[in-house]
Amino acid sequence: METKEDVRDTLVFDMKDLRHEDFKAFEALVPPASLGLAYEEVEFIEPLSCSVQLFRQGNDNVYVAADVETKISVECRRCISPFEVDIRTTLELLFVVGSESLEQREADERYYDGETLDISEDVRQGLILDMPVWFLCSEMCKGLCSHCGVELNHEVCSCETTEEPAVLDSNPFSVLSKMLENN
Ligand SMILES: [Zn+2]
Numbered sequence: 001m002e003t004k005e006d007v008r009d010t011l012v013f014d015m016k017d018l019r020h021e022d023f024k025a026f027e028a029l030v031p032p033a034s035l036g037l038a039y040e041e042v043e044f045i046e047p048l049s050c051s052v053q054l055f056r057q058g059n060d061n062v063y064v065a066a067d068v069e070t071k072i073s074v075e076c077r078r079c080i081s082p083f084e085v086d087i088r089t090t091l092e093l094l095f096v097v098g099s100e101s102l103e104q105r106e107a108d109e110r111y112y113d114g115e116t117l118d119i120s121e122d123v124r125q126g127l128i129l130d131m132p133v134w135f136l137c138s139e140m141c142k143g144l145c146s147h148c149g150v151e152l153n154h155e156v157c158s159c160e161t162t163e164e165p166a167v168l169d170s171n172p173f174s175v176l177s178k179m180l181e182n183n
């Protein structure tokens, strides 16, 4: 039978919670900074809203399904206006009692000590991968005029140019790779 606890604020679960049950659902509201999600380029404007389900498989293995969403505010790289984006990640992982170093694991398998299940790192990486690589307020954003700096979404300037809109960071992957490294 499904039982729900009060809303929690972490993505760490204790197997004692599953001692007498084979299934349990949790709701969590997790501060982004507690997962190390803190960046200059990205402002998290809501806590991570998490729905997590634990299913016992056999004696100690636990199948974890999680759905996590939040809202971020970022600056458009063309017109430098801030805008909001919803990001979300869905995880399905099988936690198996064992130790990381001894065995080769499948992509969706995690080893754990039989007591504590921690999906923080998987959620952190999932959310980062769901962030847009290019922060653009719209595919159609005209950006700033590279000559006079006027924001071309709202104004027209008299410069004659056929150049592409100015881009503030020439490497779209630099921000992403920096985030994935930073634990
Ligand atoms: Zn824009």
Ligand SMILES: [Zn+2]
Residues within 6 Å of the ligand: 145, 146, 147, 148, 149, 150, 157, 158, 159
């Ligand atoms: Zn101009």
